């Protein structure tokens with residue numbers, strides 16, 4: 001063998017070895033864990049699956065990858081490494097690392113969101129500066145949460161937060177699952193916008209006005225007792241022109257109530273027993289006394305979370321999840337819808353069954369903040385949990401209760417409820433809900 005050939009061979013062997021050693025040295029040495037498994041990829045070009053799959057079908061592709069590689073997978077989009085977690089326990093370990101005593105103190109903050117402006121929550125605290133994963137969001141059952149209908153907890157800052165596109169998986173098109181237009185609070189005085197007051201919203205589920213206000217206007221009652229409404233349209237008189245997480249959630253819940261009349265009637269019975277006949281509307285105080293109402297809303301968010309992913313998070317330094325290395329800078333996301341529909345965790349997950357959230361059910365005492373454990377995470381978990389959780393739960397319970405109290409929501413012949421999904425700003429009903437409304441009270 002010629003000298004130059006030996007020299008060339010040594011370089012070929014030594015170069016990758018040196019690079020590997022340098023990288024190991026940078027991360028503190030020791031046995032280096034593998035990154036989560038995933039489909040083969042090329043440097044710069046990314047995972048080969050992109051040759052045969054469209055990023056628009058990302059969720060479907062991920063489901064196939066989970067079936068093949070397990071509950072945590074890596075995907076490369078170009079040179080960017082994205083890691084997806086479908087397992088609720090791994091998600092809890094990643095987002096609530098204080099639950100793992102072996103972690104060095106303060107390291108819970110290692111999983112951050114990609115470079116973004118500090119978000120200010122409704123309570124006024126800057127989430128980026130919060131020094132505890134238990135951020136300002138209060139559980140929805142907290143009696144100190146905002147009250148309906150005279151609340152005005154959404155400050156413009158809390159609703160307008162958007163994340164820069166950095167680190168966003170390709171199939172997410174919008175800035176946040178809850179945009180500025182999700183700040184759909186009635187004004188503090190409870191007054192409605194002139195447009196809302198004049199005409200009933202074209203969307204029963206996306207107007208933020210007190211449902212009682214427009215549902216009870218004589219003209220709307222007359223027309224709705226004989227016709228049906230489209231429960232949500234992309235543009236609404238007072239919805240800001242965009243579907244929001246709350247209005248999307250509301251539409252899915254109403255669709256389930258239209259489809260499941262016995263559940264709707266059971267809910268109506270609870271509402272009737274809790275509120276007096278002479279009461280104008282179901283109040284914020286009343287809804288605290290309605291466990292079945294809460295179960296209906298939770299079941300809706302479990303089965304139809306408005307966002308099937310959270311906003312992408314980023315590892316601020318090398319860390320470990322489930323025995324795998326999550327390298328610094330990698331984007332990490334969590335499969336919200338998968339967790340809520342996992343048949344190992346939930347019995348008949350595709351059935352709408354609010355009873356599972358009542359005493360003795362698998363969802364009894366579920367904590368949507370994911371503090372103790374994660375069973376479902378429609379609002380995210382940990383430091384970056386939805387800043388609007390409290391107000392969103394209040395809106396959902398308040399609107400569902402009042403809409404069911406005022407009307408029977410019935411299926412329209414030829415317009416059967418279709419639960420097909422469509423990826424938009426949030427995951428919406430492909431065929432928007434159309435329902436016949438029959439007034440319950442004269």
Ligand code: HEM
Pocket residue numbers: 113119120121122127154158159161176177178182183245246249305306307309310311312378379380381383384385386387388389391392393
């Ligand atoms: C049913 C309704 C809603 C759902 C399902 C929902 C869900 C979510 C999710 C999944 C996230 C991302 C969490 C993460 O990245 O880990 C988020 C973030 C956020 N949400 Fe919501 N949201 C809802 C309503 C609202 C409302 C009404 C507001 C405002 C009043 C709001 C304000 C925010 C803000 C400011 C963030 C960013 C928090 C941060 O990054 O620190 N959300 N939401």
